[in-house]
Amino acid sequence: xSPIVKASAVKANTAKGRAGSTKVxxxxxxxxxRHERTFKAQGVRLVAGVDEVGRGALAGPVSxxxxxxxxxxxxxxxxxxxxxxxxxxxxxxLDPLVRRWSVASAVGHASAQEIDALGIIAALRLAGTRAxxxxxxxxVTPDMVLLDxxxxxxxxxEQLSLFDEPVLDAVCDAPVHTKIKADMQCLSxxxxxxxxxxxxxxxxxxxxxxxxxxxxxxxxxxxxxxHRDVLRAAGPTPYHRVSWRLLGGELLDSTxxxxxxxxxxxx
Numbered sequence: 001x002s003p004i005v006k007a008s009a010v011k012a013n014t015a016k017g018r019a020g021s022t023k024v025x026x027x028x029x030x031x032x033x034r035h036e037r038t039f040k041a042q043g044v045r046l047v048a049g050v051d052e053v054g055r056g057a058l059a060g061p062v063s064x065x066x067x068x069x070x071x072x073x074x075x076x077x078x079x080x081x082x083x084x085x086x087x088x089x090x091x092x093x094l095d096p097l098v099r100r101w102s103v104a105s106a107v108g109h110a111s112a113q114e115i116d117a118l119g120i121i122a123a124l125r126l127a128g129t130r131a132x133x134x135x136x137x138x139x140v141t142p143d144m145v146l147l148d149x150x151x152x153x154x155x156x157x158e159q160l161s162l163f164d165e166p167v168l169d170a171v172c173d174a175p176v177h178t179k180i181k182a183d184m185q186c187l188s189x190x191x192x193x194x195x196x197x198x199x200x201x202x203x204x205x206x207x208x209x210x211x212x213x214x215x216x217x218x219x220x221x222x223x224x225x226x227h228r229d230v231l232r233a234a235g236p237t238p239y240h241r242v243s244w245r246l247l248g249g250e251l252l253d254s255t256x257x258x259x260x261x262x263x264x265x266x267x
């Protein structure tokens with residue numbers, strides 16, 4: 001190749017890169033406590049970051065993690081990201097670090113049967129309330145909750161119906177603030193997502209030993225081709241959400257964000 005041709009090729013490749021067609025995506029910025037600290041002016045010290053996993057799965061529980069931070073003393077914890085951005089090995093490494101770093105932490109679950117009986121929103125509230133009770137039992141009472149998303153599913157429903165979850169003694173009565181993409185931006189919520197994901201994944205691996213054909217050790221109960229093929233052939237297990245249209249139609253709740261999920265395996 002002549003020097004002129006080489007120079008032209010380099011120039012073309014440079015232009016192509018500038019156009020964005022070969023641009024390498026930048027890694028997401030690390031979440032911080034910046035947003036949490038904006039609440040200090042309101043007298044808030046203990047913030048409970050809350051996130052859920054398993055909402056869009058076909059089988060297994062929905063799980064809610066809580067990680068409480070002290071805005072007066074807490075320093076950032078390196079490496080923590082929204083659980084969807086971390087490899088399984090990274091999440092496993094961070095899980096004990098997050099639990100030691102947090103003032104208090106807990107994960108609550110609602111089973112597939114409870115999801116069928118109550119609906120996904122009430123089941124989320126039930127799982128979150130169970131985690132909240134663990135936080136209170138540890139002697140920690142958060143001043144406020146920072147919840148990922150745009151809808152407050154954690155606070156008790158204003159009017160319970162016959163189909164709502166059981167009334168529990170210690171429901172979350174702290175102020176709840178919602179924030180879209182909080183798991184990407186807020187360290188307390190990202191930390192909650194890590195512990196919830198690790199604990200639920202461990203539960204799905206145990207269930208896989210009971211029903212190995214469905215591949216739950218890999219897909220964690222989500223709708224992979226293998227999972228749906230076995231479901232079609234063998235039918236649902238006691239861990240499937242049988243009230244859902246498991247083999248057709250819209251598989252995810254309309255308030256889920258499937259674009260953030262790793263297809264078929266992760267939240």
